[in-house]
Amino acid sequence: MRTKLIPFVLLCGFAAGAFATPQIQHWQAASGARVYFVQDHNLPMLDVAVSFPAGSAYDKADKNGVAGLTHGLLDLGVQGMNEDDIARKLADVGARIASSFDADRSAVTLRTLSSAAERDVALDILARVLQKPLFPQEVLVREKTRLIASLREAETKPEFLSEKAFGKAVFGSHPYGWQSEVADIEKIQRDDLQAFFRSHYGAQDAVVALMGDVTRQQAEAIAQQLTAQLPRSGSVTSLPAVVGLQTGYEQRIPHPASQSHILIGAPGIARNDPDYFPLYVGNYILGGGGFVSRLMNEVREKRGMAYSVYSYFMPMQQPGAFQIGLQTKNEQVDEALQVVRATVRDFVAKGVTDAELRAAKQNIIGGFPLRIDSNRKILEYLSVIGFYNLPLTYLDDFQARVEQVNVRSVNDAFRRRINPDAMATVIVGGQGAAK
């Protein structure tokens, strides 16, 4: 491949007028769960995602790793079925349960054929996975062992080491910067998982997204089936505020690899930040626009110094990271750092040009249909809209919000929000000592 996939920010809308946008139906189930549904009979299949505010940031400082293990064990033993029954019965109907987990969100997704014979079996299993997990003791012991082994392995990889150090440098003691250690995992007991499940998987906080070949009536019944027996818990407490960086910081971690992995950044923006659109469009120009970004042009196209170089904002419940990343051979780390820093400084100080802004808006608006051209992609947007409480019209408004961005709003937002002198830099590679 010519480039690795550059993470792009999952927050976009529908180009109003360009084509019909999927019609989102929204209601609250009797259980209290919020439901987002797009009815679509084009393909004989159904996608479901159920999300909870139960990501790693909801761990307690002295019980780091509980959230992840709770999520990981949901489908490894439920009332009436052990882990092998679950895997076999899903396979027998060609259904797949997958899951996603980040600092904010714990989600379980199901893809199944929509014909009743297959769908009913698959939904019955999903209902038990969400509502009746048993967290069997022997499975927990085994999964802890596997997790510890993979953590120890990860500790030898420059990607992991750089992400871990970067999280600490950017977020300090905030849970967004936490990374489980082996000692944390060893302490975790079955009670911890059960308690976390009871307190963080309540119906009041659940978001159900449904996409595909069922009727509204069926969707209503499914949403209730999946959430009616969730634990009765109060709403989850909110996350602490993220504190911005006041000064620059640089850390060098030695590693035998031939390339150094460099991460530069600072706390960025939350999902509901009023600067979101100017920063998103502006970042396309800086390092989000793949082969046409300034960072790519300076580092790769002009100097051949890296295969991949990017920047992005990761909007979260609380401000997530603004992150720049690249890998380059150890001998040219300092030169590459200089180029990246000069590019960011210049970008913030002098701002973007009319031509750059026009090209960015053309790409984001013109490329919008590609972001919602499959059931899987639409399902993810339904989950994000629900989870972050974005307005239902948010997607329809998207084009106009991007269109409203101008040179002044981009330059103003970057000057206020990105201080090149107060960013954390982590370099894993070479024999460098801490500075």
Add this chain to the structure above:
Amino acid sequence: MRFYAFCLGLLIAIGAQAEVFEQTLSNGLKVIVKEDRRAPVVVQQIWYRAGSMDEMTGVTGVAHVLEHMMFKGTKEVPVGEFSRRIAAAGGRENAFTSYDYTAYFQQLHKSQLELAMQLEADRMHNLRLSDEEFAKEIRVVMEERRWRTDDDARALLDERLMATAYQEHPYRNPIVGWMNDLKNMTADDARLWYQTWYAPNNATLVIAGDVDAKQVFALARKYYGRIRAGKLPARKHYEEPAQLGIKRIVVKAPAELPHLVMAYHAPTLRDAEKDWQPYALSVLAGVLDGNDSARLNKSLVRERQVATSIGAGYANTSRGPTMFSLEATPAAGTSVEALEAAIREQLQMIVRDGVSEEELRRVRAQVTAAEVYKLDSLFYQAMQIGQIESIGLSQHDLPVILRKLQAVTAEQVQAVARDILRDDQLTVAVLDPQPLAAEKPQQGGHAHAH
């Protein structure tokens, strides 16, 4: 716009690729169009039948280097312009190189297809390969190799496994190329590659999406039709000499855990209607590793806990030969040797006792469902067509392959396990993990000097 179009009873029609159209232009370019009106988008992919297996000694990696150079400008479209124009049209684009082929793609709103076709046709015959751009890009490719292989212990293990398992076949060389060859490569190597292989009669154009096939054919004639056919060199035929006994290698690299790969030489699909072994091997892989409670994970990760992860792999379509492979990471306290023995035991159980009807049904159900799920990805559907055409089969074989997969019997799975999973066909590669810092003590019972 979305319509009530299919019900489950019509799945066979979907599987039969009813809405695929095909035409070959007078210059030899094969054009395949798949109409799919679910969303107002289109994907263009052009597949050149030239991959790393067509490279000669000393210039490994040149197929992939040329892929990079294809973005470096033509007589009419200056360097950087290709990407800028696609981006301004709201498009996404990239390319990939494999052992068997090199492919380029763009995904856009349907109204922008003509622009993509114009640009792609232009670089099929007008590429400017300047020394200056080559000098920069070869450094990018070396960075890519460091990132992809040199600093990734398991990728290194795979690379050295291929170099050991294949003695004559060019699959022994990595797609990205050996570092020494990259260091010594010149712009002329890339030019020669481009002149030799980039021609309409060595390519397949696949366009899928909300398009009208007739209009696409007209556009293809307009932009690609005027490119002259090339004189392609005769293809070398490789016959890997028979392996005469088990091969074993050790790769030392920075890591915490050992890793084991076992790869058996195996047949690939040549005649979709007559062959049976490749289908039986695909089903065998499903029985071993098709779901979390399939044999390998259930017995070795969950029950006996001798591995922390395990997998089986087999790809039944390729220009060259292929392998049936297993890979696993031992659990703490289990040696690589014990893990290998445990895997062999699982394979022997199938050779001895066969597989159950229940296991076969389960694999079939997954294959059937996957045929429906694939319709949710336009890109993947186009990929499937381009790939099968590029390895010497036809997109008309796709429904045959599906039907034959569903017809595999328990006896065939047992027979293929007995015929193929033999020690004389096996290469075993073991990752011997090395500590990160030299001052850290050696692990795993190695002698340590005091």
